[in-house]
Amino acid sequence: MEENELWDYIILWGKAQNPELPEKISNWTANEFNILKKTIDEFIPHIRFYEIPSDDFCFNIMPYGSMICNDLYQDLSRYHLVSNWQPKFNSLKSRRINLNLSNIPIDSKLINGEQAALISSWIQGNNESKISKKYSKANLEFQLLARGSRDGFTGASFHKMCDNKGPTITIIKLKGEPSILGGYNPINWEINKHGNYEKTSDSFIFSLDKEITLSRVQNYDNAIFQNKNGPNFNDLTLRGTFNSTNGVYYAKYIYDQKIHAKGYFIADEYEVFSIITRKKKIIKSL
Incomplete structure (x- = not known):
């Protein structure tokens, strides 16, 4: 059980011991918070906040x-607002094992x-080539x-498997070189919108080479191009038969960083992943 879930259960248990407390805490007085505090006070020191x-x-x-x-x-x-803040009271050993x-x-x-x-x-918004604590969970x-x-x-197989799946990540391995290129599309791929540009400020492309490069979109209006071929991030495209000559094309146009040399390439392999957000529990009384 995660610490936030443990906290939720303690709060719900504490409220159950004091049924006179109003349902919505926005209506609580200082005295009512104190009533709940006295009920759960012995548990608070054991939460890994x-x-x-x-x-x-x-x-x-x-x-x-x-x-608290x-x-x-x-x-x-x-800790939650300041980058690289070193906690002063984080003395409890984590319940996580080899995680x-x-x-x-x-x-x-x-x-x-x-x-x-x-x-x-x-x-999530990180712009660095490594993960800070803010983005680690x-x-x-x-x-x-x-x-x-x-x-x-x-393109036919791509659209069959990937259309209308929500946000996706495309990963491309170029033939004859170690480069891994890719892109994030926060909206649907849709073949029935063939020939249309899609507007988004959240798409990006990247290179996972010896030097990691993240390139975020600058021209939001033309961030994604819907077509009958493969995934098209304007700068980075899969076209025709991806694992044949000219199957991959890259040139820097509307994304802010150059991720590879300009030119046509062959895809040795490519993968597309649906990005799914796990649901988080929020106390209903809030």
Whole structure:
């Protein structure tokens, strides 16, 4: 059980012991917070607050901040708001055993779990080539939709497997070189929109070479191009038969960083993953 879930159950249990408390805490008085605090006070020191993700801290912990020791609460707030803040009260040993927060399970022949975690952090807003604590607790899953060696290297097979699946990551291994290129599309791929550009500010392309390069879209209006071929990020495209001559094309146009030399290439392999956000529990009374 995660620490945020444990906190939720303690809060619900404490409220159950005091049925006179109003349902919505926005209506509570200082005395009513004190009643709940006295009920659950013995459990609070055993919560690993520093392991709770920032969004859960905001929605599930902050409303009860008056029940937490002031020094601890102030340090927790700084931990979640200030980059590289070193916690002062993080003395409890983690309940996690051999859990690498910078590793996401992924069914891929092209990238490993650490690279998947890095891509996940980019989706969350990270702009660096490594993962800071702010992005280490990812709640994203990578679900394989298409693989060239399994499903084919054509636009038809791509659209059959990947259309209308929501946000996706495309990974491309170029033939004859170690380069891994890819792109993130936060919207649907849709063959029935053939010939149209899609507007988004959240797409990006990248290179996982010796030097990792992240390139975010600058021209939002033309970020994604819908067509009958493969995934098209404007700068980076899969076309025709991807694993044949001219199957991959790259040139820097509307994304901010150059990720590879300009030219036509052959895809040795490609994979597309659906990006699924795991649902998080939020206390209904908030």
